[in-house]
Amino acid sequence: MSEEFKIVWAEPLTDFCQKVFEKMGIPAKDAFTTAEVLVLADLRGIDSHGVARLRRYYTGLKSGVMVPRPEMKIVHETPISALLDGGAALGQVAGKRGMEIAIEKALKNGAGFVAVRNSNHYGIAGYYSLMALKQDLIGISLTNSDVYVVPTFGREVMLGTNPISVTVPAMGERPFVLDMSTAVATLGKLEVYSRMAKKLPLGWVTDEKGWSCDDPTRVIANIRSKAGGGILPLGGEGEEFGGHKGYGLDVLVDILCGVLSGSGYLNLLYPKTPEGKPLPSLVAHFFGALRVDYFRSVEEFKRDMDDLIRRLKSSAKAEGQQRIYIHGEKEFELEERYRKEGIPLYYKVYEDLKAIGAEVGVTF
Amino acid sequence: MSEEFKIVWAEPLTDFCQKVFEKMGIPAKDAFTTAEVLVLADLRGIDSHGVARLRRYYTGLKSGVMVPRPEMKIVHETPISALLDGGAALGQVAGKRGMEIAIEKALKNGAGFVAVRNSNHYGIAGYYSLMALKQDLIGISLTNSDVYVVPTFGREVMLGTNPISVTVPAMGERPFVLDMSTAVATLGKLEVYSRMAKKLPLGWVTDEKGWSCDDPTRVIANIRSKAGGGILPLGGEGEEFGGHKGYGLDVLVDILCGVLSGSGYLNLLYPKTPEGKPLPSLVAHFFGALRVDYFRSVEEFKRDMDDLIRRLKSSAKAEGQQRIYIHGEKEFELEERYRKEGIPLYYKVYEDLKAIGAEVGVTF
Numbered sequence: 001m002s003e004e005f006k007i008v009w010a011e012p013l014t015d016f017c018q019k020v021f022e023k024m025g026i027p028a029k030d031a032f033t034t035a036e037v038l039v040l041a042d043l044r045g046i047d048s049h050g051v052a053r054l055r056r057y058y059t060g061l062k063s064g065v066m067v068p069r070p071e072m073k074i075v076h077e078t079p080i081s082a083l084l085d086g087g088a089a090l091g092q093v094a095g096k097r098g099m100e101i102a103i104e105k106a107l108k109n110g111a112g113f114v115a116v117r118n119s120n121h122y123g124i125a126g127y128y129s130l131m132a133l134k135q136d137l138i139g140i141s142l143t144n145s146d147v148y149v150v151p152t153f154g155r156e157v158m159l160g161t162n163p164i165s166v167t168v169p170a171m172g173e174r175p176f177v178l179d180m181s182t183a184v185a186t187l188g189k190l191e192v193y194s195r196m197a198k199k200l201p202l203g204w205v206t207d208e209k210g211w212s213c214d215d216p217t218r219v220i221a222n223i224r225s226k227a228g229g230g231i232l233p234l235g236g237e238g239e240e241f242g243g244h245k246g247y248g249l250d251v252l253v254d255i256l257c258g259v260l261s262g263s264g265y266l267n268l269l270y271p272k273t274p275e276g277k278p279l280p281s282l283v284a285h286f287f288g289a290l291r292v293d294y295f296r297s298v299e300e301f302k303r304d305m306d307d308l309i310r311r312l313k314s315s316a317k318a319e320g321q322q323r324i325y326i327h328g329e330k331e332f333e334l335e336e337r338y339r340k341e342g343i344p345l346y347y348k349v350y351e352d353l354k355a356i357g358a359e360v361g362v363t364f
Numbered sequence: 365m366s367e368e369f370k371i372v373w374a375e376p377l378t379d380f381c382q383k384v385f386e387k388m389g390i391p392a393k394d395a396f397t398t399a400e401v402l403v404l405a406d407l408r409g410i411d412s413h414g415v416a417r418l419r420r421y422y423t424g425l426k427s428g429v430m431v432p433r434p435e436m437k438i439v440h441e442t443p444i445s446a447l448l449d450g451g452a453a454l455g456q457v458a459g460k461r462g463m464e465i466a467i468e469k470a471l472k473n474g475a476g477f478v479a480v481r482n483s484n485h486y487g488i489a490g491y492y493s494l495m496a497l498k499q500d501l502i503g504i505s506l507t508n509s510d511v512y513v514v515p516t517f518g519r520e521v522m523l524g525t526n527p528i529s530v531t532v533p534a535m536g537e538r539p540f541v542l543d544m545s546t547a548v549a550t551l552g553k554l555e556v557y558s559r560m561a562k563k564l565p566l567g568w569v570t571d572e573k574g575w576s577c578d579d580p581t582r583v584i585a586n587i588r589s590k591a592g593g594g595i596l597p598l599g600g601e602g603e604e605f606g607g608h609k610g611y612g613l614d615v616l617v618d619i620l621c622g623v624l625s626g627s628g629y630l631n632l633l634y635p636k637t638p639e640g641k642p643l644p645s646l647v648a649h650f651f652g653a654l655r656v657d658y659f660r661s662v663e664e665f666k667r668d669m670d671d672l673i674r675r676l677k678s679s680a681k682a683e684g685q686q687r688i689y690i691h692g693e694k695e696f697e698l699e700e701r702y703r704k705e706g707i708p709l710y711y712k713v714y715e716d717l718k719a720i721g722a723e724v725g726v727t728f
Contacts, residue, residue, distance in 0.1 A: 076658075076659065076660065078474050078658045079473075079474070080444060080473065080474045080475050080658070081474055081475070081658040081659055083659045083660060109443075109444065110442050110443070110444045110445055111444050111445070111475050111477065113475065113654065113658075113659075115659050115660075150682075151676055151679065151688050152688070152689070153681060153682055153685040153687065153688050153689070154676075154679050154680065154681060154682060154685075154688050155680045155681060155682040155683070155685075156679040156680040158675070158676055158679050164613075166616055168616075168619050176615065176616075176619065178612040178613070178615075178616055180606070180608075180609040180612060180613075181609075184599070184605055184606050185606070201604055201605070203605060204605075206682065209682065209683040210680075210681065210682020210683055210684075210685065211682065211683065228680065234598060234599055234606045234609055234610070235548070235598055235599065235606075235610075236605060240565055241548055241565070241567055241568075241600060241605070242544070242547075242548050242549070242598045242599075242610075244544075244689070244691070245544040245545075245598055246598070246599075246606075247691075248542040248544060248691045249528075249542070249544075249613075251540065251542075251672075251676070251690075251691070252530055252532075252540075252542055254672070255532050255540065255669070255672070258672075259665060259668045259669055259672060260656065260659050260660070260665065261659065261660070262660045262664065262665075262668070265668070265672050266672060266675050266676070267675075290477065292624065294440075294442045294444070294445040294477075295440065295445060295447045295477075295479050295624050295625065295626075296440065296447060296479075296624070296625070296626045300626065301623060301624065301626075304623045304626070304629070305619070305623055308615075308618070308619070308622075308623060308629050308630060311522070311630050311631075312515055312518075312522055312615070312630070315515065315518050315520040315522050316518065316519045316520040316574075316592065317517060317518060317519060317574065318514075318517055318518060318519040318570065318573065318574020318575065319519070319573040319574055319575065320574075321517040321518075321519075321574065323517065324515050324516070324517050324518050325516070325517070325608070326615075327608070327611075327612045327615070
């Protein structure tokens, strides 16, 4: 492991984050959940959504736009659905509650769908959909997010990288865990290229004019200042490689989250006062859980899932390739390794955590 | 309009197809449904799934692998779900019944999900999801299909172009109608390039070795003979542009259709006898319908849908672009035009329809 990294273990890291959140006035249980979501991202190799984001939550809580003891309430409820108001909670807290409700309803009535409004960034989408697997349910987790993505033929960032996560249980094989942004790349990846002064592959982003561009630093600055251009939807520029499909999936996620919950959508997630002071965010989520045995026996279903997975994995590889992956597989393997060998944290992140710890009085 | 095309009107075309199906022993109502699905594809510009496919169904019915008067039955049922056995019906007949059940259940209990097994190719996915809009429901339609697509890092066609269609009602604006294959391109598009002796964009397909390739004729032949290579998932080759995401969506559709229904999946959709004689197909579908008012008022939801659509459409265009589209918009405009001006059918298709008509005794 290079000198750039500091190895840390999941348990003390979670413990540290939990204590920081508790110092910010968050009840122990919610503080643990939030810490757990962050550390799971690092364990699964999605470090852009891991503890590197602690400062963002710390700042949000300090400024008052995120609420440590929110009044979450169910606004509307049926046997298979709920609309949950997050009350400006941390996204992890509102998200976990939302998915719990979806699971409860699915266990009782076959399906549960929960739209969550007035929430915040909830970390990795997969944390919530993974919760469904313990009960052999199919799990769904979607969220809208800050706008980095331009619509097909557009030049203005109007959409988040709005992820889709769906989990499906298997028997002997690892479960199928799709957890994908609907954009061709993430801002985190652009930042890696920028740090390495590397050019981007053409088809990831566009410049101020809405044209293909390979300069990560310029595009990141443009996204931040809303100068025009941004990340392209999955499928890339225009329609030649199906960019309109990624754009469609991106909009669909925003509809099921932002519109169905009556929260913010498109570029309306982060409102401000006329003086430019941030107001509580209008981020929204959508969770779903579906019982397999409402269609066929869980045993038979999981046996066929194993068969599907094995057939895919053992199918012929492209020349030069050794392996065909199932979704979630790489992340499960990384998680096992990092739990054993520790998580490699960037020194910069490690130092930042220590600084936050010093500010609130928690030793790392 | 070029000499290559013959203009035909939707109504007599539907009528002709219905009569052909009736001659094949299909009851009038089912014959009309099937004809309607085919002609709607032509009206919406998806001519690869239109009346050009009439011969496929004609042949399937003649050979006995498609059944004109199937015994469709509900194998398992709950207030929000059903497993429907298509009994080797035409996919359009089993599909419409499946979506009707999903809609009935959603109207009564908020959500309805129907998995359909032992069916056939059902035409355009959008036909079924569009049915949900009349009742202000969110509609979902998925199907698996014959294998043309290679998994990421694979060289063997293991997946269909498995489409996802989701419809969402709006108020003054046209509804959102996503209807997309999960592959970067369709076989129909490859055939167009092949006919025009045009090279394919790199990133659409791979050759026998699993490497990027621009020769449509060779790839079509390889797909048909299963010689290796095929169409790439949405996102293209490898993981650089998110090909693993399209691959994941493609697998997800197969899970919800083939595995959840206990039908065929991957390359198991078209079984044969040991002598190579085709057996009834194991194509499977998944339909869903969801009530908006189980979350919030339909009026408010549709008003926000209009707002989302208008904000997207009026956002800044990339230089050189005049218009940002919402999903379904192009197809609605084409449908309006073709209903007024007639559908341009390829002469080859027109002549084939006439030939089928002559065989069964129906004048076109």
